[in-house]
Each structure stands twice: as C-alpha cells, then as structure tokens.
C-alpha cells in the first residue's frame with residue numbers, strides 16, 4: 001500500500017482551510033467558495049504511470065475491493081479507490097456495482113454528422129439509470145464512515161432535477177441511512193419521481209424550480225439539519241471523475257480530441273476535468289482533450305457567459321426544456337466549470353428544443369437510445385462539426401448521462417407528434433390495423 005491521503009481544501013486555496021473528508025462542510029469558511037477534495041499527488045507518484053495502468057487493467061475484468069476484502073465488488077469507481085477515496089475502510093463502501101460502463105462506437109450516427117469516430121460513453125447503464133450513481137457511491141460511503149466515527153448526521157438531503165434524488169435515495173437505502181429529497185413539483189419525469197418514492201425517501205415536492213430547491217437545501221445543510229448530497233459537495237465529483245479514467249483506459253490512454261457532456265449544475269464537467277488532470281499529473285496520458293459543455297438553449301447561463309467572454313456566470317431563470325435534468329439557471333459549480341473550460345481549451349455549445357429532439361430521433365434510428373440530455377450533447381457536437389471546430393479526423397466522445405427509458409414521456413410525445421413547438425419529423429407511430437392477413441400484407445407492401 002502507498003501512504004496517500006485526501007482532505008477538503010478551498011477551491012481558491014485559502015490559507016489554513018483544511019478539513020477531513022468526513023466533516024460536513026461544503027464551503028470555505030473564509031471566502032465562501034466551493035471545496036475540492038485534494039489528493040496527495042506526490043504520494044501517488046511513488047507508483048509509475050505504467051504501473052498504475054497495469055494495476056487498473058488487472059482489476060477491470062474481475063471483482064475488486066482494495067488489496068483484500070470480503071465483498072466481491074465490480075465497480076469502476078472502486079477499481080481506482082487509491083485515486084478516489086484512499087483510506088476508506090472496506091466495510092464502509094456502499095456500492096451497487098456502478099461504472100465500468102460501455103463505450104459504443106456510434107458509427108452510423110457519427111458518419112451522418114461528419115464525425116466518423118464518434119463514441120458514446122454509456123453512463124446511463126447504471127443501477128439507478130444515470131451517472132449520478134458514480135458520485136453517490138462515494139458520498140454515501142464517506143457518510144457511512146463519518147457516522148461510524150460518531151458524527152451526528154440525521155439524514156442525507158438533496159435538491160434534484162430527478163436523477164440525483166433517485167441515486168441518493170437508492171444508495172441511502174442500501175446503507176440504511178434516511179434520505180430527504182427536494183424536487184420541483186411537476187418538473188421531472190414520472191420514472192424519476194417514482195424512484196425515490198420506491199426507495200423510501202422522504203420526497204418533498206415544492207412549487208418552485210430546481211434553483212429554488214437548491215437554495216432551501218443549502219440553507220438546511222448550513223445549519224446542520226441535514227447532510228448535503230448535491231454535487232456542490234466535492235465528494236460526489238470524486239466518483240464522477242472515474243468516467244475519465246475508464247475512457248482513457250478504453251482508448252489505451254490515447255485520449256480523444258473532444259469529450260462532450262450535457263451540463264446543468266456544472267459539477268460533472270469539472271469532475272471530468274479533475275479525472276483528466278490527475279491522469280496527466282501522474283503520467284498516464286500525454287495531453288488534455290477539449291471539453292464541450294452542452295446546454296439546453298432554454299437553460300444556458302454558462303453558454304451566455306462563454307459567448308460574452310465573461311469571468312463569471314450570471315444566473316438566469318431557466319425556462320422549461322425537454323432536457324429537464326439540466327434545467328438549471330443558477331449553476332452551483334459555475335466557477336469550477338469555468339476553470340475546466342480554461343484548462344482544457346473547452347467550448348460551450350447549446351441546443352434548441354427542436355435541435356435536441358431531432359438529434360435524439362436521428363440517433364435512436366441508428367440503434368442508439370438517447371435521453372434528451374445526451375441529445376443536447378449530440379446536437380452540440382453536430383453543430384461544432386458543421387462549424388469546422390470538430391474535423392473528420394477528430395475522435396469525439398459524447399457522455400450519455402442517463403438511460404433513455406427514464407424519459408419515455410419525451411419519446412412517446414415525440415412519436416405521437418404532440419411535443420409543443422417541435423416538428424417531430426421522424427415520428428414513427430404504430431400502424432393500427434384489423435387483425436387480418438390481408439390488412440397486414442397490405443401494410444407490408
């Protein structure tokens with residue numbers, strides 16, 4: 001074992017601000033900035049980049065939990081536990097076998113948009129159907145350890161556009177910890193609402209939007225009533241960053257030219273950057289891919305800031321969008337995302353309702369099955385290819401963030417042609433017929 005450690009530090013590295021990862025603290029007490037989980041990179045360097053690659057390769061195929069341990073665990077997050085949460089005790093790991101997701105070569109769709117080497121990283125292929133599981137396994141595990149250490153944590157809580165609450169409720173239930181979720185009433189899909197209910201969470205449906213829920217849960221966490229499980233909490237990002245490790249491994253550490261992610265609260269884009277940066281620092285990869293953060297045009301505060309070259313993101317009121325999980329006007333991780341963009345020569349692109357619905361329909365027809373958020377990222381890549389930023393020889397990865405089956409409402413309405421303001425040109429409705437051979441034959445002709 002190598003001696004490595006982690007701690008929470010200020011995003012702006014204010015002097016003397018250091019906390020144990022088990023402390024319920026989410027902002028710097030000096031500047032009110034966000035916190036980072038900071039690893040002892042020098043200690044990690046005592047193992048060479050090539051040796052890390054071999055270790056991870058050896059674990060990828062089978063069960064893994066640390067050097068030894070009673071539980072057979074197949075998790076892409078805990079495969080790299082030294083880089084995620086070193087020192088966490090085996091018995092506190094709360095995992096459902098998340099990560100190790102597939103990478104699909106989207107051959108036909110890629111060819112149709114001028115990106116022959118287009119890949120989709122299937123992060124929606126996960127226990128609760130979204131990438132949020134990757135972060136939640138880390139956060140809930142650390143909370144389990146904190147509780148075991150005697151920290152008084154009454155309940156875990158989050159505001160959510162749907163997927164965070166599904167993941168938190170499930171991992172909380174797995175750990176036997178109480179969960180409270182604050183949801184914007186009527187603004188998430190049926191499947192997403194059912195998930196935390198079924199997992200037994202206390203679900204508070206509020207007459208506000210996500211940003212309103214976020215403000216409330218932030219205040220509850222501040223006074224210590226609950227433990228905050230939103231991605232403002234840096235522990236989440238430690239799990240989510242493992243997508244970068246998996247991608248690099250899948251490409252034999254020759255990283256793609258562009259990685260596109262649908263972006264709302266902006267934690268995931270920063271997590272991807274953190275993963276890439278760590279691999280760069282430890283010598284596993286030689287360069288940074290460019291990040292493409294893709295927003296719905298109706299919820300695009302980062303896109304606006306990027307266009308204006310602004311140094312900060314100005315909050316807006318996000319409008320309703322089919323990409324409901326990224327309907328966020330006041331993204332908590334905006335400073336983090338701006339840093340990720342700066343460090344990766346990143347780009348922000350947006351997609352209209354029509355563009356995202358059409359991209360989803362065309363992608364689905366090539367065998368993919370994409371949620372509306374993933375469609376936003378696909379549409380963004382398509383626009384960048386049209387504009388010449390992405391060229392034919394570039395290798396591009398779109399991170400698919402959720403399982404499309406969480407959003408059947410969207411697909412049903414598309415194929416029924418009942419989506420407001422969308423042309424639904426590729427709708428494929430069932431053909432209703434009498435059950436006779438003649439009628440069926442006629443339909444086939």
Ligand SMILES: *Cc1c(COP(=O)(O)O)cnc(C)c1O
Pocket residue numbers: 130132163164231262263264265266267268269325326371373374401402
């Ligand atoms: C949470 C989520 C996102 C956005 O991630 P952020 O970290 O909030 O930017 C994108 N797609 C889906 C399906 C999500 O659930």
Ligand SMILES: [Zn+2]
Pocket residue numbers: 010011012013014017028029030031032033
């Ligand atoms: Zn600070």
